[in-house]
Amino acid sequence: MSDTDPLATLEAVIRERMGADPDSSYVARLHAKGRAKIAQKVGEEAVETVIAAIEGDRAALTGEAADLIFHLLVLLAESGLSLDDVRGELIRREGVSGLEEKAARTR
Numbered sequence: 001m002s003d004t005d006p007l008a009t010l011e012a013v014i015r016e017r018m019g020a021d022p023d024s025s026y027v028a029r030l031h032a033k034g035r036a037k038i039a040q041k042v043g044e045e046a047v048e049t050v051i052a053a054i055e056g057d058r059a060a061l062t063g064e065a066a067d068l069i070f071h072l073l074v075l076l077a078e079s080g081l082s083l084d085d086v087r088g089e090l091i092r093r094e095g096v097s098g099l100e101e102k103a104a105r106t107r
């Protein structure tokens with residue numbers, strides 16, 4: 001497996017393609033349709049992911065999860081947010097739950 005983070009690479013490509021020609025780029029076409037349409041695509045991909053999981057179809061789940069993550073990255077970029085914002089929130093929660101565990105131990 002490569003050392004480069006594929007999510008970070010994809011995020012950078014998405015940012016670049018948002019300004020590309022819609023005739024040659026799916027991301028540019030999504031960008032032209034606007035945030036509400038992109039959010040709707042995230043919803044559709046989430047439903048397809050859930051269906052694949054319930055059916056126990058691991059190959060379909062892998063593909064749908066990739067579609068979901070891709071469209072979520074486009075939605076974040078369209079909203080002026082990045083993976084770093086999400087990482088920051090996850091790290092903040094880790095800190096909060098760590099503090100909660102520490103508090104519970106001292107009670």
Ligand SMILES: N=c1c2ncn([C@@H]3O[C@H](COP(=O)(O)OP(=O)(O)OP(=O)(O)O)[C@@H](O)[C@H]3O)c2ncn1[C@@H]1O[C@H](COP(=O)(O)O)[C@@H](O)[C@H]1O
Nearest residue numbers: 010013014017024025026027028029041044066067070071
């Ligand atoms: N990772 C992806 C990726 N995952 C899914 N998709 C597209 O997402 C779409 C989802 O399929 P659907 O049938 O649900 O949607 P659709 O019928 O094509 O479109 P709608 O009319 O429903 O909006 C397909 O067209 C897929 O090609 C992706 N399109 C692009 N990328 C990557 O994004 C980068 C930029 O791509 P371009 O913008 O095309 O240069 C490249 O690195 C690509 O590999």
